[in-house]
Amino acid sequence: xxxxxxxxxxxxxxxxxxxxxxxxxxxxxxxxxxxxxxxxxxxxxxxxxxxxxxxxxxxxxxxxxxxxxxxxxxxxxxxxxxxxxxxxxxxxxxxxxxxxxxxxxxx
Numbered sequence: 001x002x003x004x005x006x007x008x009x010x011x012x013x014x015x016x017x018x019x020x021x022x023x024x025x026x027x028x029x030x031x032x033x034x035x036x037x038x039x040x041x042x043x044x045x046x047x048x049x050x051x052x053x054x055x056x057x058x059x060x061x062x063x064x065x066x067x068x069x070x071x072x073x074x075x076x077x078x079x080x081x082x083x084x085x086x087x088x089x090x091x092x093x094x095x096x097x098x099x100x101x102x103x104x105x106x107x
Contacts, residue, residue: 007101009047017101024048024097028081031068036086042066045083051100058095062088069094 006013007020014020027041037045045066052058065086071079072094084092 005103009044010050011044011047017103020101021098024101028068028083028097033069033081035068037066037068037083045095045097048097048100049085049095051104052095058085058093060085060087060089060091060093064088064090067092 004016006015007017008014014023024044027037027044030041031037042063042065046063049055049058049063063085067084067086068081069084069092071082082094083097084094086092
């Protein structure tokens with residue numbers, strides 16, 4: 001039997017990667033398309049973004065907040081919504097919570 005993979009963020013710890021997936025999926029579905037996420041959820045998303053291998057590119061000028069919106073045109077056809085980083089310069093870029101939760105060398 002495979003060992004559960006713990007996910008440790010600066011804001012919270014998940015004993016299993018599946019628990020983290022469930023948590024962020026539920027967060028994504030709590031919001032309407034175009035809605036800005038709460039400050040509490042933004043703190044968790046910022047912590048999650050620390051696991052992204054392109055964090056610097058995603059953050060860009062800095063994080064002003066996060067919103068839920070439709071995925072970019074090049075996203076898989078079954079995707080209907082995703083998180084977007086709203087940068088301090090007004091630009092936006094999508095992030096995948098699933099990508100951030102993938103196994104990393106330190107996991």
